[in-house]
Amino acid sequence: MRRLACAVVLAAVAVPAAPADAASTPHVVLLSDQVADAGTVIRARERSLGFITRFRYATAARGFSASLNEKQVARLTADPAVLMVVPDTEVTGAGTAAIAAGEQAPAGVRRIGAATAGTASTAATGAVAVLDTGIDLANPDLDARHGVNCITPSTPARDDNGHGTHVAGIIGARNAGRDVVGVAPGTTVYAVKVLNARKTGTLSQLLCGIDWVARNAAALGITTANMSISGTGSDDGQCGRANRDAQHVAVCNVVAAGVTFVASAGNSGRGFGTTIPAAYREVLTATAMNDADGLPGGRGTAFGCKTTEKDDRFSTSSNFAVTSADAAHVIAAPGTCIVSSKAGGGTATYTGTSQAAPHVAAAVATCRSVDGPCAGLAPAAVIAKVRALSSAVTGAGFVGDPFSPVTGKAFGPLVSARS
Structure with missing residues (x-):
């Protein structure tokens, strides 16, 4: 497929806007x-x-x-x-429900093999770009760094909503004796603010963030980008050139430059073929499953924030793959009642594929570490490798995975962080 040339001619910078014409x-x-x-x-x-x-x-x-x-x-x-x-057009953060709670090694982190009751993983050697509402840059539990603020340019990419900080904590909250640990504790996360305090943004702001990742990934060691964001669209099989999808054009070019994108599947309980960027075949799309106790077997019962969900089953609100093409780039992760970092300190509990995606992004970053099984691989090969490694883990499945399928709904294998 043809892609736009990636010559660096200008930086993605904000310039003063002209007075808006009434018809503009x-x-x-x-x-x-x-x-x-x-x-x-x-x-x-x-x-x-x-x-x-x-x-x-x-x-x-x-x-x-x-x-x-x-x-x-x-x-x-x-x-x-x-x-x-x-x-x-407008883009939004994938839907979540916020409730306060806290624990040291969250069930989701334990379930994918990133921690036990007494141990935790270590940081990935590569960094993760978090395209979201920003990150609490002063949070001592995070190695969070300013990337770019596409909402209010030339100001720090601070989180004025909480969503981005929660996502960042799932990826890399430190193993420092406070609050929670992330999947890859201490991993550097870059705040790429493309959503405002209401968790909405525009296509132009999202492109600003993606362009920043493209320009800075090599210099900053960014191997992975997390997008817990959803909009309406589809994959045209030509990287957005046939259906005029500017976001798809940009994502394809950054993937071609070596960055692996992880996207949330969305929370409408339907096929994600009409949700972008989840539908793009160049990204690894994260669906959500339920885990109450950090263990397989369906014996967990303590879902305080979602009493209608059952342990070790797919989340009823999670989108899923329907076609074989979509099923080829889908993977599952815990996404129900997820405890993670809170802007301003402490913890909060959110639910959604927004929370599943950073579990996957951290696993991808770990796999892409210098000594990991994905080291040196191109993003398409990384996606295939992570899915293969996850599928090879026995006894860790859930209702909805390839070993216990649900007719017409493919959620993918449960991601493994044991690479």
């Missing part, structure tokens, strides 16, 4: 592969068409976002230098 609406514009100098083209279109860009993208995809009126959209759509012009 936000759009994202990606440039054609044939454009040699994106900066020159963008500046020329700004002058000739009379708009000012908000974000400019250089690496994951080449283009910009701006408020455009109908005439400007028509001119750009007909421009041979332009690949696509699409509305700047």
